[in-house]
Amino acid sequence: MANEKVLLVDDEREFVEVLSERMGARGVDVDTAASGVEAVDKARQGPYDAIILDLAMPGMDGLETLKHLLDISPDLQVILLTGYATVQKGIEAIKLGAMDFLEKPAEIQRLIEKIQQAKANRLMLVEKQSEERIKNILESKGW
Amino acid sequence: MDKPPNHRLPEDRLAFFGRVGADVSHDMRNTLSIIGEYAGLLDDLMTMAEQGKFPDYAKLKGLSAKITQQVKNGTQSMERFSRFAHATDEPATSCDLTALVENTAALAQRRVALAGCRLQVQLPDRSLPVKADPSILQQAVFSAIELMLQLQEADASLTVKIVAETPAAVITISGPDAVAGSQWSEQLSGLQAMMKDLQGSIEAERTSGTCLLTLKVPTQ
Numbered sequence: 001m002a003n004e005k006v007l008l009v010d011d012e013r014e015f016v017e018v019l020s021e022r023m024g025a026r027g028v029d030v031d032t033a034a035s036g037v038e039a040v041d042k043a044r045q046g047p048y049d050a051i052i053l054d055l056a057m058p059g060m061d062g063l064e065t066l067k068h069l070l071d072i073s074p075d076l077q078v079i080l081l082t083g084y085a086t087v088q089k090g091i092e093a094i095k096l097g098a099m100d101f102l103e104k105p106a107e108i109q110r111l112i113e114k115i116q117q118a119k120a121n122r123l124m125l126v127e128k129q130s131e132e133r134i135k136n137i138l139e140s141k142g143w
Numbered sequence: 144m145d146k147p148p149n150h151r152l153p154e155d156r157l158a159f160f161g162r163v164g165a166d167v168s169h170d171m172r173n174t175l176s177i178i179g180e181y182a183g184l185l186d187d188l189m190t191m192a193e194q195g196k197f198p199d200y201a202k203l204k205g206l207s208a209k210i211t212q213q214v215k216n217g218t219q220s221m222e223r224f225s226r227f228a229h230a231t232d233e234p235a236t237s238c239d240l241t242a243l244v245e246n247t248a249a250l251a252q253r254r255v256a257l258a259g260c261r262l263q264v265q266l267p268d269r270s271l272p273v274k275a276d277p278s279i280l281q282q283a284v285f286s287a288i289e290l291m292l293q294l295q296e297a298d299a300s301l302t303v304k305i306v307a308e309t310p311a312a313v314i315t316i317s318g319p320d321a322v323a324g325s326q327w328s329e330q331l332s333g334l335q336a337m338m339k340d341l342q343g344s345i346e347a348e349r350t351s352g353t354c355l356l357t358l359k360v361p362t363q
Contacts, residue, residue: 012173014209018180025187056169058259059297083172084165104176108183 004119005029005047009039009065010054010081022108028115036060040068043076050099050118052111055082055089063092070097075125077118081106159282166253167224174217181210223249230277238277239270240305240312240360247284248303254289259297260318262288265304273312273360275341280360283337287316287345287356290330294354296321311343311359320354 006023010016011034020030031048033039037060043051051069055062062080069076080093083104090101099121100114185206192198226246230238248264255262273280284303291301301318331347338345343360 012177014213015173015177015180018177018184022180022184022187056257058257061257083176084169104172105179106176108180 003027003029004049004115005031006115007031007033007039007042007046007048007051009033009036009051009057009062011035011057012054019108023112023115026108026112028112036062036065036068039065040072043069043072046073046076047122049077049122050115051076051078052081052115053078053098055080055093056084063089063096066093066096066098075122077121079111079114079118081111156282159285163224163227163250163285166250167220170220170253171217174213174220178210178213178217181206181213227281230281235277237272237274238280240273240275240280240314241266241269241271243277243281244284244303244305244314247281248288251285251288254292255301258292258295258299260292260295260299260301263300263302265302267305267307271305271307271312271362273362275343275360279337279341283334283341283345283358284314286330286334286337287314287358290327290334291316291318291354291356293327293330294318294320294322294349307362309362312362314358314360316356316358318354320349320352 004027006028008016008020008023008030009032013034016032016034020032023030031042033042036057039051039053040060053062053065053069057065060068062082066078066080069078074097077099078097080090080098080101081104082089082102093101099118102111102114185203188198188203188206223246226242227250230243245264245266248262252262288301288303295301295318299319299321301316304315304317306313306315331345334345338358338360341360343358345359346357348355348357
C-alpha cells in the first residue's frame with residue numbers, strides 16, 4: 001500500500017522539522033507549510049490523505065485556514081494539533097468539519113493512527129463518489 | 144456594545160491575567176512539544192542503533208544542544224511569567240520601570256507575533272525607580288501594546304521606548320496607524336483611568352499614518 005501523504009502546517013519551524021523527520025522514518029510522506037496561506041496553496045495542488053494543522057498561527061489562524069481548506073474540498077481530512085486547546089475551540093473545529101482535535105504534545109504513534117484513519121476515510125469517500133458517478137452514468141444511459 | 148475594560152473591576156483584572164496566562168501556557172506547550180519530539184527522535188535513533196544501524200554521532204550531539212536550548216527558552220518564559228505573577232504579591236508603591244517594561248514587552252511578544260508584527264524595545268541600561276503599583280503598571284503597558292496592535296496591518300513594526308525624565312518617566316509606544324479601530328477610543332479611556340490611578344497619564348497622537356502613545360509615570 002502506498003505511504004500516507006500528509007501536509008503538516010505549523011509556524012514553529014523546529015517543531016515541523018523534527019516531527020516531519022519522525023513521521024518520515026515511519027513511512028509517512030510529509031509536506032510542510034509555515035502559514036495558513038501556504039497551506040491553502042499546497043492543498044490546492046494536493047491531494048493529501050491528511051492535513052495536520054496548528055490553531056494559533058500569525059495571519060490566518062487555524063480555524064480560518066480550516067474553512068478555506070474545506071472550501072477547496074469538503075472531504076479533506078484535517079486534524080488540528082495545537083498547544084492552544086480549549087473545549088470551545090475543539091467544538092468549533094469539529095463543527096466546521098475537522099476530523100479530529102489533538103493537544104500538543106501528542107504521542108507520535110497516536111498521530112500516525114489518526115493519519116491512517118484519515119486515509120481510510122478519504123479512500124471510503126473516493127469510493128463512494130466513484131459509485132455515485134457510475135450509478136449516474138448507468139441511469140443516464142438507461143442501463 | 145461591550146463596555147470598556149475597567150481595571151478596577153475584579154473580572155477585568157482577572158481577564159487580563161487570564162490572557163497573559165493563556166499566552167504563556169501556549170508558549171510552554173510548544174516548547175515542551177519540541178523537547179518531546181527531540182526526545183522521541185533520540186529514542187528512534189537509539190532503536191536504529193540497536194538494529195545495527197550506525198548512529199550519526201554529530202546528529203546526536205546536535206540534538207542534545209537543541210534540547211538544552213529549548214529548556215533554556217522554557218525556563219526564561221517561566222521566569223518572566225513568575226515576575227509578572229509576583230507583581231501582585233503585596234501592595235507595592237514602587238518598582239523598577241526598566242525591568243517592568245522589558246518583562247511586559249517580552250510577555251506581549253506572542254500577541255505581537257500572532258498579529259504578524261514586530262516589537263522592538265529600547266531601554267536605558269540602568270534601573271529606573273518609579274512610584275507605581277507594578278501590577279497595574281504592567282497591565283497598562285501590556286494593554287497599551289494591545290491597543291497599538293489594533294491599528295496594525297501585518298508586517299508592521301512597533302517600538303517601545305523609555306525616556307527617563309523628572310518628575311515623570313516617559314514610555315512611548317509608536318507604530319503605523321493603518322486601521323480605524325472602532326472601540327479604540329473606549330479602550331483608550333480605560334487606559335487613561337488606569338494611568339490616572341497610578342498618578343500618571345497617557346496621551347495618544349494619531350497623525351499622518353502614525354500613532355504615538357505616551358505614558359507618564361511619576362518617578363521617586
